Amino acid sequence: NAGVMQNPRHLVRRRGQEARLRCSPMKGHSHVYWYRQLPEEGLKFMVYLQKENIIDESGMPKERFSAEFPKEGPSILRIQQVVRGDSAAYFCASSPLQLAGQTDTQYFGPGTRLTVL
Amino acid sequence: KQEVTQIPAALSVPEGENLVLNCSFTDSAIYNLQWFRQDPGKGLTSLLLIQSSQREQTSGRLNASLDKSSGRSTLYIAASQPGDSATYLCAVNTGGFKTIFGAGTRLFVKA
Numbered sequence: 001n002a003g004v005m006q007n008p009r010h011l012v013r014r015r016g017q018e019a020r021l022r023c024s025p026m027k028g029h030s031h032v033y034w035y036r037q038l039p040e041e042g043l044k045f046m047v048y049l050q051k052e053n054i055i056d057e058s059g060m061p062k063e064r065f066s067a068e069f070p071k072e073g074p075s076i077l078r079i080q081q082v083v084r085g086d087s088a089a090y091f092c093a094s095s096p097l098q099l100a101g102q103t104d105t106q107y108f109g110p111g112t113r114l115t116v117l
Numbered sequence: 118k119q120e121v122t123q124i125p126a127a128l129s130v131p132e133g134e135n136l137v138l139n140c141s142f143t144d145s146a147i148y149n150l151q152w153f154r155q156d157p158g159k160g161l162t163s164l165l166l167i168q169s170s171q172r173e174q175t176s177g178r179l180n181a182s183l184d185k186s187s188g189r190s191t192l193y194i195a196a197s198q199p200g201d202s203a204t205y206l207c208a209v210n211t212g213g214f215k216t217i218f219g220a221g222t223r224l225f226v227k228a
Binding site: 004006033035040041042043044045048056058059091093105106107108109110111113 | 121151153158159160161162163166206208215216217218219220221
């Protein structure tokens with residue numbers, strides 16, 4: 001059973017370009033979470049998705065950032081018109097179960113390290 | 118607003134030493150607390166998950182305790198090894214779908 005997969009592992013973009021980060025959850029997992037880790041900081045929650053639904057996006061910046069988890073295929077985190085401050089590690093996690101008000105163990109991918117020049 | 122703090126930020130110990138990593142949180146109304154390990158350039162590995170109704174969890178040389186009333190958790194590592202060198206992250210879930218992470222403790226175990 002393959003773990004959570006993210007690609008690319010490293011992504012370099014120039015200011016103003018678009019960045020697309022992909023996450024394939026573990027087999028059987030239908031819950032996906034995206035986190036951002038700035039240098040020397042902990043992970044910050046961005047968004048929680050189920051298939052075809054955004055459940056909680058309270059951690060997403062209001063502009064330029066969007067996320068989706070289509071019925072088929074990986075979850076995508078999209079950053080438009082990137083700026084240097086977007087440089088960070090972006091982690092995806094998945095879980096098999098979401099009980100009301102609780103979070104099951106989250107399994108994390110290796111992350112995508114985005115560098116904006 | 119839930120805040121998670123980890124002390125110390127960095128720790129260097131000789132091999133074989135027992136050590137304790139500390140995590141504190143401001144809101145005691147949590148559903149669970151998780152300890153993760155993060156290796157450089159890699160993702161996170163879940164070490165221990167403690168549900169709010171539990172006081173501690175053990176896995177091998179690791180033992181995590183939870184005291185909700187005081188807003189504290191500790192991760193105890195027995196007989197540390199160079200392979201334990203990594204960043205250890207504490208994360209709490211206070212309901213809903215967010216997990217709040219501390220900034221981590223960077224551990225270096227000297228051979």
